Amino acid sequence: IIQADAALHEPMYLFLAMLAAIDLVLSSTTLPKMLAIFWFRDREINFYACLIQMFFLHSFSIMESAMLLAMAFDRYVAICKPLHYATILTKSLIVKIGLAAMTRAVTLMTPLPFLLRRFHYCRGSAIAHCYCEHMAVVRLACGDTRFNNIYGIAVAMFIVVLDLLFVILSYIFILRAVLQLASQEARYKAFGTCVSHIGAILSFYTPVVISSVMHRVARTAAPHVHILLANFYLLFPPMVNPIIYGAKTKQIRERVLGLFLRKNAKGE
Numbered sequence: 001i002i003q004a005d006a007a008l009h010e011p012m013y014l015f016l017a018m019l020a021a022i023d024l025v026l027s028s029t030t031l032p033k034m035l036a037i038f039w040f041r042d043r044e045i046n047f048y049a050c051l052i053q054m055f056f057l058h059s060f061s062i063m064e065s066a067m068l069l070a071m072a073f074d075r076y077v078a079i080c081k082p083l084h085y086a087t088i089l090t091k092s093l094i095v096k097i098g099l100a101a102m103t104r105a106v107t108l109m110t111p112l113p114f115l116l117r118r119f120h121y122c123r124g125s126a127i128a129h130c131y132c133e134h135m136a137v138v139r140l141a142c143g144d145t146r147f148n149n150i151y152g153i154a155v156a157m158f159i160v161v162l163d164l165l166f167v168i169l170s171y172i173f174i175l176r177a178v179l180q181l182a183s184q185e186a187r188y189k190a191f192g193t194c195v196s197h198i199g200a201i202l203s204f205y206t207p208v209v210i211s212s213v214m215h216r217v218a219r220t221a222a223p224h225v226h227i228l229l230a231n232f233y234l235l236f237p238p239m240v241n242p243i244i245y246g247a248k249t250k251q252i253r254e255r256v257l258g259l260f261l262r263k264n265a266k267g268e
Helices: 011-040 047-080 082-088 091-109 111-117 134-138 146-179 184-217 223-248 250-267
Strands: none
Touching (some): 011 047, 047 082, 047 091, 047 111, 047 184, 047 223, 091 146, 146 184, 184 223
């Protein structure tokens, strides 16, 4: 809908289209194999296929975090610098932001498959997940895995903490600008433009934080609890993001309803 409707070729909707594309790839890296496990008991995966799945899984998770940060920047410019919105968020800048998000993710994740290939795996061949997550594979390796552990933690801290910090800073500036508005109606309208984005942020970061805390604090919890949380934070955001933006964003909601009404009219 965003691609087909020229009226939606604005920065906010273009970032949303990028987020939707990232969500589709992120789901596609894990969901087909997970369904094969549940439906057909197909519990095997080739080692190199496992590394490829891991690369795409982590790369697109990082891209999603970057896109949520870009959308926070979009809301910051729209509310704090409305007169400069069109001159700051040009299409060329949006393309550069998208390329930067992709480059960062690929650069950070490219070493992982090569680091894992060098290990000999002598602790069994069953990972405690429905998909190939980096640390789940590392736990099966023999040898010195300290670098992998440190690298994994450093990347996670760099991405989650840094991106989330800038998102929070953006909303601090947004809140300050909104509270300075004289009209209460204008405040509600300004906050209303941020609700969908805040919902997407919560749907992405909340499961990640809960899963991370569970892994470090509740280590005695049953394995299926950790697996359920790991699946939840991968599949829940792609599922709810279209609902959040489709229900809350008036322009998208109207065009989606219009699309279905036209199809129904043709069917009749």
